[in-house]
Amino acid sequence: MAFIVKKKINGKDYYYLRKSVREGNKVRAVNIAYLGKTKKDAEEKFKKMEKKKNSMENKNVKKADYESTDISIEDMTNFCKRKGFVYPSGDIYGGLAGFWDFGHLGVEMKKNLKNDWWKFHVQEREDIVGIDGSIITNPEVWKASGHVDSFSDIFVVCKKCKKPNKIDKNELGKVKCDDCGGEYDEETAKEFKLMFKTNVGEDGFAYLRPETAQLIFTNFKYVQENARMKLPFGIAQIGKAFRNEIAPRDFMFRSREFEQMEIEYFVDPKEKCPYEIGDSEILVYSDENQEKEEEPKKMKFKDALKKGVIKTDWHAYWLEQELLWFVNLGANSDKFRIRQHTKDEKSHYALDTWDLEYKFPFGWKELQGMANRSDFDLSQHQKFSKTSMEILDKDEKKILPHVVCEPSQGVERGFLVFLFDAYEYDKERDNVVLHLHPKLAPVKVGIFPIVKKEEMLKVAEDVRDDLKKEFNVFYDTGGSVGRRYARQDEAGTPYCVTIDGDSIKGKDVTIRDRDTEKQIRVKIEDLKDVITQGLRGEDIMKMGKMVDTRKK
RNA sequence: GCGCUGGUAGUCUAGUGGUAGGAUCACAGCCUUCCAAGCUGUUGACCCGGGUUCAAAUCCCGGCCGGCGCACCA
Numbered sequence: 244m245a246f247i248v249k250k251k252i253n254g255k256d257y258y259y260l261r262k263s264v265r266e267g268n269k270v271r272a273v274n275i276a277y278l279g280k281t282k283k284d285a286e287e288k289f290k291k292m293e294k295k296k297n298s299m300e301n302k303n304v305k306k307a308d309y310e311s312t313d314i315s316i317e318d319m320t321n322f323c324k325r326k327g328f329v330y331p332s333g334d335i336y337g338g339l340a341g342f343w344d345f346g347h348l349g350v351e352m353k354k355n356l357k358n359d360w361w362k363f364h365v366q367e368r369e370d371i372v373g374i375d376g377s378i379i380t381n382p383e384v385w386k387a388s389g390h391v392d393s394f395s396d397i398f399v400v401c402k403k404c405k406k407p408n409k410i411d412k413n414e415l416g417k418v419k420c421d422d423c424g425g426e427y428d429e430e431t432a433k434e435f436k437l438m439f440k441t442n443v444g445e446d447g448f449a450y451l452r453p454e455t456a457q458l459i460f461t462n463f464k465y466v467q468e469n470a471r472m473k474l475p476f477g478i479a480q481i482g483k484a485f486r487n488e489i490a491p492r493d494f495m496f497r498s499r500e501f502e503q504m505e506i507e508y509f510v511d512p513k514e515k516c517p518y519e520i521g522d523s524e525i526l527v528y529s530d531e532n533q534e535k536e537e538e539p540k541k542m543k544f545k546d547a548l549k550k551g552v553i554k555t556d557w558h559a560y561w562l563e564q565e566l567l568w569f570v571n572l573g574a575n576s577d578k579f580r581i582r583q584h585t586k587d588e589k590s591h592y593a594l595d596t597w598d599l600e601y602k603f604p605f606g607w608k609e610l611q612g613m614a615n616r617s618d619f620d621l622s623q624h625q626k627f628s629k630t631s632m633e634i635l636d637k638d639e640k641k642i643l644p645h646v647v648c649e650p651s652q653g654v655e656r657g658f659l660v661f662l663f664d665a666y667e668y669d670k671e672r673d674n675v676v677l678h679l680h681p682k683l684a685p686v687k688v689g690i691f692p693i694v695k696k697e698e699m700l701k702v703a704e705d706v707r708d709d710l711k712k713e714f715n716v717f718y719d720t721g722g723s724v725g726r727r728y729a730r731q732d733e734a735g736t737p738y739c740v741t742i743d744g745d746s747i748k749g750k751d752v753t754i755r756d757r758d759t760e761k762q763i764r765v766k767i768e769d770l771k772d773v774i775t776q777g778l779r780g781e782d783i784m785k786m787g788k789m790v791d792t793r794k795k
Numbered sequence: 796g797c798g799c800u801g802g803u804a805g806u807c808u809a810g811u812g813g814u815a816g817g818a819u820c821a822c823a824g825c826c827u828u829c830c831a832a833g834c835u836g837u838u839g840a841c842c843c844g845g846g847u848u849c850a851a852a853u854c855c856c857g858g859c860c861g862g863c864g865c866a867c868c869a
Contacts, residue, residue: 316862321805324805331861390869605863672830693827693828724828727829729830743829744828755829755830760830790829792830
């Protein structure tokens, strides 16, 4: 903390700005600036300097004021377990590969993430409504969708070199061992189903859904009619899906039980996308780039569409929307790219597919797969169920809508993106700071009575009980106040409110910002406003008088 | 699923063919009016099964869980 001192040199007064500096265990004061010859001059100059300093600091805050620390997926797993975000499922029995439990912080963050996705994609739009389908449904659904036949792998062993391998079902008898060129043994070939099976009633069986999309298609006619939707429109759903993966990997990135946030967007293929494509930029990695082994190129979605890299306006539009959702929630856009599926990797139904990818510590990985499914799904269900899926277009003519885009996001994958982006090991603080967007933060505000004195506890409890009604709060009386700040930094809590001696008399408290460690003093009655309005770190400083209560 | 590799408190780690020591976290108390201060105390571990051995957390085999590489990824 800086302070003004008067020094007499040759009988004359000089005013200096001094600062205490810690050197090992000793503290000594050093001059840091000459302020003037009279007290008035000195105070004025000091005020100017403070003002300048603050405005500079505020500017710095507005830019990215932290850089996420690169940590391995293993360290992130441990961090999540240590803080209470995510545990291996059934950990006391050794866990089970591919299954994860959310802890007290994880469940809040996941809920926030899903709520914001729903708000952005459904509630704030006119053209999308939601459903919530069941996990187990009539098994015929999965025949129609093609999952029963093709959602499996075949294990084979090479007759010549005995090397085991996994191939596509349709390729049995056609392909040869890629090591030695020998033939695969068809007699010992074993099918590995990726759908979980379960019992229904005495003799019946059913599958756990391997994706949420199909329930949207089967309910398509009902929803369109009941919600009176006109093309183009979408149906959204958030829910669990299950895949019996052979090798679950990378923490929650690929698990056997996971949650999807999915939209099937239906259009009339004759009509253009009526929505504007903005100016966002992203790394674009086209089919052609990959074939020629070129680097992805940074460009605007708009321009990628103009140049024909992205083929349909709907793809350009939705890919941008999905990037915006991430960026609006605090993700770093530099770590995203879009990649077009090459001819070999396209799915059985897809005409053109783009993935939204994120640069994880274990490489660029798919967050969303946006396939152009055309009318594949609706026509399949029409055929298998013998129920018409046609609706009327603008000219009152019957058509089968196309799905040109399915913006679908794995909840856990998004969860990981925000954690990796927010994670910073702050060397000065010597603790982790999780710079989560306040909307995502599991706890919005920590409340600390600075010492355990009865009157102070009473005020603190009142503040807690009041704020509780609107925010998820965490009340903590344990240990030094510094330790309590550190605990909340690691949980990603954006604000901490501290009740001190003056709070008892003056009905005001300090509120501390997670990212800058700055504090302002505000009236207790204004707390809610500060927390609600000053959601980002830099804004909070405008809401009250800044104070510096720190010793060091 | 294959190959390599690992597994000691919640986390990080020491250690030995004779069942374990530390740090940190957590909890309780004292102290403390702003950034993981200090003091006292407490809880807490050798992944599971089998084998070898008088004796196995330690050596061997199998499994489970993880990491890396391959494969796969609607």
